[in-house]
Amino acid sequence: MIKIGIIGGSGFDNPQILINPTEVKISTPYGDPTSSLRCGKINGVDVVLISRHGLKHQYSPSEVNYRANIFALKEQGVTHIIATTACGSLRQEIGRGHFVIIDQFIDFTKIRKNTYFDSFANGSEHPAMPDPFNPQLRQLMYETGKDLGFQVHPKGTVVTIEGPRFSTRAESKMFRAWGADIINMSVATEAILANELKIPYAAIAMSTDYDCWKEDEKPVTWDEILEVFHKNVGNVTQVIINTLPKIK
Numbered sequence: 001m002i003k004i005g006i007i008g009g010s011g012f013d014n015p016q017i018l019i020n021p022t023e024v025k026i027s028t029p030y031g032d033p034t035s036s037l038r039c040g041k042i043n044g045v046d047v048v049l050i051s052r053h054g055l056k057h058q059y060s061p062s063e064v065n066y067r068a069n070i071f072a073l074k075e076q077g078v079t080h081i082i083a084t085t086a087c088g089s090l091r092q093e094i095g096r097g098h099f100v101i102i103d104q105f106i107d108f109t110k111i112r113k114n115t116y117f118d119s120f121a122n123g124s125e126h127p128a129m130p131d132p133f134n135p136q137l138r139q140l141m142y143e144t145g146k147d148l149g150f151q152v153h154p155k156g157t158v159v160t161i162e163g164p165r166f167s168t169r170a171e172s173k174m175f176r177a178w179g180a181d182i183i184n185m186s187v188a189t190e191a192i193l194a195n196e197l198k199i200p201y202a203a204i205a206m207s208t209d210y211d212c213w214k215e216d217e218k219p220v221t222w223d224e225i226l227e228v229f230h231k232n233v234g235n236v237t238q239v240i241i242n243t244l245p246k247i248k
Contacts, residue, residue, distance in 0.1 A: 003047070003079050006048070007190060029071070032068055080201075090213060099206055129191075
């Protein structure tokens with residue numbers, strides 16, 4: 001049976017999106033998730049929602065207990081995970097409000113726990129991860145977004161930084177030189193952990209700004225990011241709602 005875990009924030013925090021919602025509080029061997037799990041149906045599909053940064057956005061990117069979040073979804077029997085995220089664009093062609101269906105990541109985080117295999121006491125593990133985002137989920141979200149008339153990019157490399165600060169201009173230019181297309185503070189960590197637990201994972205990123213590489217614009221502020229995000233969060237919701245019944 002298909003059951004989809006959805007990791008997100010604003011737009012998926014409203015319980016009215018769920019049919020017959022229930023709230024589940026769970027603890028894991030890795031501690032407590034950043035929010036309770038909200039279970040129910042969306043468009044006829046069983047889903048489990050979790051708020052990455054907490055229901056009040058109280059956890060910084062480094063404070064998020066990513067291991068507990070992914071493990072809790074597995075404990076609830078999810079068969080696939082879809083994540084939503086805001087991102088900064090590192091490419092001129094990825095405009096504000098555009099969606100990117102991520103296909104690769106560069107992990108530039110520094111202090112967070114990003115593996116379930118942090119001990120080799122029971123044997124060594126070196127997970128292969130050449131293509132960390134599930135191609136079926138990616139294709140379904142891309143086609144759905146295009147059918148809905150949104151600006152959707154079928155692939156893109158995300159660089160995930162530690163945060164909570166934004167990049168320096170030198171860092172932003174370096175990430176562009178590395179081949180990254182967008183930047184955020186969460187997705188690589190989630191993708192790593194989901195792959196370690198063998199749960200198909202995909203992420204749809206909404207571009208809210210141009211980071212700071214673009215010198216003809218002022219550096220981004222958090223308030224500006226929120227303004228673009230809230231204008232477009234309904235579009236993200238529509239992509240997810242219409243993708244769910246297509247997942248097999």
